[in-house]
Every structure is written in C-alpha cells, then in structure tokens.
Amino acid sequence: MIKQPVKFGDEHNKTINLFSASNKEEKKSFWQRDEVEDIRKFAREHYLLQQSYECCFCGRVNPTDRANEWNVEHIVPRATHPQFTFEPKNLAVVCAACNGFKSDQNVLHNKSVKRYPNKKESFAIVHPHYDEYNDNIWRVGKFIYIPISTKGVETIHLCKLTRFGLDLLGVDALEQVEEEIEEQMKSYLETSDKKERELPLLKIQALTDIKFKITRRLRRSGREKVR
Numbered sequence: 001m002i003k004q005p006v007k008f009g010d011e012h013n014k015t016i017n018l019f020s021a022s023n024k025e026e027k028k029s030f031w032q033r034d035e036v037e038d039i040r041k042f043a044r045e046h047y048l049l050q051q052s053y054e055c056c057f058c059g060r061v062n063p064t065d066r067a068n069e070w071n072v073e074h075i076v077p078r079a080t081h082p083q084f085t086f087e088p089k090n091l092a093v094v095c096a097a098c099n100g101f102k103s104d105q106n107v108l109h110n111k112s113v114k115r116y117p118n119k120k121e122s123f124a125i126v127h128p129h130y131d132e133y134n135d136n137i138w139r140v141g142k143f144i145y146i147p148i149s150t151k152g153v154e155t156i157h158l159c160k161l162t163r164f165g166l167d168l169l170g171v172d173a174l175e176q177v178e179e180e181i182e183e184q185m186k187s188y189l190e191t192s193d194k195k196e197r198e199l200p201l202l203k204i205q206a207l208t209d210i211k212f213k214i215t216r217r218l219r220r221s222g223r224e225k226v227r
Helices: 010-020 024-030 034-050 096-102 150-158 171-189 194-221
Strands: 070-074 091-095 137-140 144-147
Touching: 010 034, 034 070, 034 091, 070 096, 091 096, 137 150, 137 171, 137 194, 144 150, 144 194, 171 194
Parallel strands: none
Antiparallel strands: 070 091, 137 144
C-alpha cells in the first residue's frame, strides 16, 4: 500500500491551476501537454520509490527508471473522470502492460461521483492507496495470481493478470503448487473455526484447479514428471 501520496510544488500547482480553469474536453487531454512533462516525471519518480519499483496491479518488480517501462496510472481513468487527473491518490505507477490492459475501464461502484472517494469500498479493484495487495490477491511464484476477495477477482480480470499464462509453467511450478496445497491444508486443519477456515479452503480450491491445468498441459507436451 502507498503510504505517502505525491505532493506537488508551487510550479506544479501553477500548471494544475491552468488545468482547473480548462473546460471538460480540454481536461481530457491536458495530461499529455508538454507543460505537464515535469509533473509526470515528478509523480513517476515519487511513486517508483513509494512502491519500491513494483507495479501496483501485477506486483512485478522492475528496477528501472525508464519512462517507457513505467506509466503514471490514473486509477479512475481521466477519460471518464478528467477532474481527478491531478488527484494524488488517483496516481500510481504501473507497468506498461497493466496500464494498457486496464486502459479506461471503470473501477468505481458509483460512476457518478463528483469528488474523489476516500474509502476503499468505493472501488471495485485493489486500490494502491487504500488496499493491501496481499489481502486481495495471493501470488504463488512468479506467474500464478489467485483472488482472495472480490476486488482481487476484478483486478485480475481488468489487468489480465492471467496473461502470464499457465503455458509458461512446468514441473517446477507444479511442485510449488503441490507444496502450497500441503501448507494450506495444514492451515485448514489447525483450526475448527469456520471463519478461519474460509481463506485456506479458498486457496486450496484455486490451487487444485491450477494443478489440474498444469498437469494436463504437461501431459499434452510429454513433460510430466514420473511419479
């Protein structure tokens, strides 16, 4: 979760004031203007440090400052809500792929909001300023994303986190999934409380499905390990 939203300086605010005085159509393209370049760079550098060079949607780390590999993301799209273009809590950095897949898709439960929501319940996806990633998406290894909340489901869908693909997974991933199933089974059996059993059971079900899919692909390719 991002702890410190960006704080723009006096020179930045002069440009933002010009934005505020623009009409709605001008606001939609204002972010791309040359005079906003310094703000884009400032925001990107700030959030790269805040996020430790980790994409807020796929969680993959890329230790580079190159602008073509990191996009300043508008969580609520500026195409639909241009008034939030410079709202600090509407900004984060994401990898180019997640930015492209999410694009201008709606992330709000109430699309008619006029002021930027200050509660995580207002958003359909994992919000990097309001939500803990690991409370919503469980990542197994490098390529497997398992939703553990409705926000996790929607984030995986909007950003197409399944794009990393089970086709990339082999015997090593299968062994890792099997180990995780054993660990979650232990967690499930350690308690008799129904509420506490819900999360490990959800993970076991998701992992079992993934294990089946990996095994099927390995069999088709003739790479399944001898058991």
